[in-house]
Amino acid sequence: METEGGEGPSRGQIYSQMAIGYSKRYRGKIQTIPKVPIRELGDFSIWYTPGVAAVSMEIAKNSDLSYEMTWKWNSAAIITDGTRVLGLGNIGPYGAMPVMEGKALIFKYLGGVDAVPIPINVHERDEIVRVVKALEPAFGGINLEDIESPKCFYLLEKLSNEMNIPVWHDDQLGTAGATLAGIFNALKLTGRTPEKSKVVFVGSGAANIATVKLFRAAGFDLKNIIMVDSKGILHPEREDIDQLMKNNPWKYELAIETNSERRRGGIPEAMEGADILIAASTPGPGTIKGEWISKMEKRAIVFALANPVPEIWPDEAKRHGAEIVATGRSDFPNQINNSLVFPGVFRGALDSRTRKINEPMIIEASMELARFAEEKGINPDYIIPTMQEWEVFPRVAAAIASKAVEEGLARIRLSKEDFYIHAKEIIGKNRELIEKLISLGYIEDIKR
Known part of the structure; x- marks a missing residue:
């Protein structure tokens, strides 16, 4: 098991070896099996031709009947272009396939949903839009997965507005939903309210940008939120603000609307006096230092969500004043996992x-x-x-x-x-x- 000191055999290495061996053995994680009875070839006269023609004609007259007479009512497509897979980066659609198969297993086991992994060898954003929209007759919902930022923001907005089935990007919305759930109870335990809480977000990628937007909708005041990326605190006077406006309008919007104090600097300057820290950034340990937590408000709330190693170990965060600590890992208390949501x-x-x-x-x-x-x-x-x-x-x-x-x-x-x-x-x-x-x-x- 991996330990805070880094000693002992790595659980991750053990699971990696098992995953490779079992993937070769099982040759994929999912398969298609019938849900209707087939006892002889004559049954296909009902399930296929000639009987199926009558079903097709009914649906052709009213496409909503596809929910009643086909698998559409319980199906989802898992779409990726493989540009941001786990912590592996841009490994392409072929490399993404095992991850999407695993996602389909979770859909089935925890949600009872028939999900199909569809890695696509398409990368230009409007071309992806065309591909996904073309799949609408076949599925009841779309799950976008492991798509790089800021392209993922554009795809979610455009597809949600133009399709008549639900579109979800789990890296944004699933993480945001799980984070908010944990924060709701952390606020109760520490006697805080959303409106008055000062929140620092370390990392300004898809997950944290979506989380800030969800926090705003849940009653948090953007003026009390500070965001930090690899170049420091977001604020309207940053040298790269014009570039942000052009290349990442979603991040630019938050650079303008957050940080009413116009605080500048890096992570330690952002954290001073904060009630809540939500880090979804570079794996640690050491990305967040204990002495920075000691400068937060008393009874601080710390979410260190990087995987496989959180930005700061929970014990260290608590030694420096954090009352509640959450991570992305199952071997520590308070795992913030988007699989609780989607x-x-x-x-x-x-x-x-x-x-x-x-x-x-x-x-x-x-x-x-x-x-x-x-x-x-x-x-x-x-x-x-x-x-x-x-x-x-x-x-x-x-x-x-x-x-x-x-x-x-x-x-x-x-x-x-x-x-x-x-x-x-x-x-x-x-x-x-x-x-x-x-x-x-x-x-x-x-x-x-």
């Missing part, structure tokens, strides 16, 4: 047939995650559910679906309780199916 979000989006996923819906999902943890009993080492608490996923689904109804975006209008029952049944059956296939030997088990 399976339930897509389950709810598909169940309600929402046309899009907006900020109020994401905030509602974050609040549901926070409520789940609060009902269990929050404390400094438990501010957000763990991945093992699978009961949270149908609750997130119901929260998203009912909010879509409230926002006037849903094509199916049910009560929150009905959405919850439906989501729980689907997710539960899919987990049972996987366990059954393993127990019967149709999926070969592995030794742990």
Whole structure:
């Protein structure tokens, strides 16, 4: 296990060796299996020709029937161009495929969603838009994944506005939703409110830019937010501000609207007097120093989200005054993981047939995650559910679906309780199916 001192065998190396070996053995992580009975070739007269022609004609007259008569109602496409894969950078669509397969597994296991990995050998942003829009007849939702910034902002905005199915970029929205959920409970424990909290964001990539925007929608004051990138604190007088306006208008907007003090400098100058630190930047340790945390307000909240090593080790952050610390890792308390968000979000989006996923819906999902943890009993080492608490996923689904109804975006209008029952049944059956296939030997088990 990797330790704070860096001693002992690396858990990451062990998992890497296992992943390579098992990938060669299984030759992929997903497959297509029938969901209708086939006992003889004559059955294809129903499922294929001649019977299928009648189904096609019905859908041709009313395309909404594709949700009732095909797999569209429960399907999502996982789209990537491979330009920002995990911490590996631009490894291309072929290299991205194993990651997208893994994402599809999470969709199925935690959300009951049939997701298909589609790495595309297309990189120009408007060409990507054309490709994704062309897939709309086949899928009920689109998950954009591992696409470089600032291209990812353009794609999410344009596709969300031009498609009639929900479009999600998990690197932005999933991370933002999980972060907000953790912050909601951290604020409760430390006696703070969004409106008056001073927040520092270290790292100004896709995740933190999306998180700042979601925080604004959740009641945080942009004037009390400071953002830091590799060149220092964002402010309107920076030498590169004109370049930002041209090349990254999303980051430029925040450079103008945040940091009302017009503070300058780097990370230590930004952190002085802050209530909350959210770092999604260069892996540590040492990216964030303990003495900088000691200059934050008392009962400081520190989210050090870099992987595989957080910007500062949790114990060091606490020694220097942090009351609550979260990371992106499962071997420390308070893991901020976008996998807590997207399976339930897509389950709810598909169940309600929402046309899009907006900020109020994401905030509602974050609040549901926070409520789940609060009902269990929050404390400094438990501010957000763990991945093992699978009961949270149908609750997130119901929260998203009912909010879509409230926002006037849903094509199916049910009560929150009905959405919850439906989501729980689907997710539960899919987990049972996987366990059954393993127990019967149709999926070969592995030794742990």
